[in-house]
Amino acid sequence: MKPDPRFEALKAEIVSCRRCPRLVKYRESVPLTRAYAGQEHWRKPVPGYGDLGGKLLILGxxxxxxxxxxxxxxxxGDASSRFLVSALHAAGFASQPMSESRDDGLVYTGCYVTAAVKCVPPDDKPLPEEFGNCAPFLDAEISLLPNRAAVLALGSHAFRAYLRHLKREGGDVRGLKFGHGATYRLADGTTLFAGYHPSPRNTNTGKLTxxxxxxxxRRIRKQLG
Ligand code: SF4
Structure with missing residues (x-):
């Protein structure tokens, strides 16, 4: 598929962003783990990836x-990714069950995957102002998904970030509560699904299998047709 110039421009803007001093410092200086010592690291904001024509948005x-x-x-490239992409492959959204590097050939069909905050945060905990700083990028990405009919928020933080997006769009989010498998038909005609995040904390304890x-x-896929 031909690259969408609006998406390419947005990606370039995201990757060069330095709006959050704490996160810029962390992403550029966080120590490498021994397993990856000596490898080149990205250390920049990470835009979303996937099928811009897809009906499903997955938000981490x-x-x-x-x-x-x-x-x-x-x-x-990490345990959460392997767990998620293997499941996406089983459900027919990913071309392969592994996700190891930018050039590993993974192609998503029918889904676009992104995160509410584009820079790695210390302890996996972005500050409220960092969510706010990054929100325009999330809003812009979502605006480039014309066929979006469903959203799967992975984890309660992503779920709440999506509710804030809906509020910015003037939506009514009263009564929307996070829980694995929770499903809400929204006034804009889309469906919001919630799921546990595939973090080792959840998958190693059996909270998410x-x-x-x-x-x-598969339930989402069936609904999307
Ligand atoms: S988290 Fe978002 S707004 Fe903050 S520096 Fe990274 S890309 Fe920019």
Whole structure:
């Protein structure tokens, strides 16, 4: 597919952003883990990736230290990415079950994947003002998804970030509560799904299992037709 010049311009703007001093410092200086010592690291903001014509938007919280901040592509190169992309492949949204590097050949069909905050935060905890600083990028990305019919928010922080997006758009978010599998038909005709984040904290403890995530993704796929 031909690159969308508006998306390419947005990506360039995101990647060069230095609006949050705390996050700029962290992304550029966070120590490497021993496993990746000696490898070149991305250390810049990470835009979304996927099918701009897709009906599903998948929203995470932020790049991970050994994942997207290292590899430069969202949900790429760490345990969370492997768990998510393997499930996306099983549900028919990803061309392959692995996501290891920007040039590994992964193609999403029918979904676009991004994060509410584009820079890796210390302890996976962006500050409220950092969510706010990055919100215009999220809004701009979403505006470039003309066929968006469903959103899957991974984790309660991403869920709340999406509710704030809806509020900025004038939507009514009363009564929308996070829970794995929670599903809400919104006034704009889209459906909001919530799911546990595929972090090792959730997957290693069994709070989120692969069958749970695959089942949720297949349900979404079925609804989207
Ligand atoms: S989190 Fe967003 S707004 Fe803040 S520096 Fe990174 S890209 Fe810019």
């Amino acid at each position: 919280l932020a790049p991970a230290r050994t994942g997207a901040n290292r590899t430069g592509r969202i949900f790429t 692969r069958p749970m995530l695959v089942s949720l993704l």
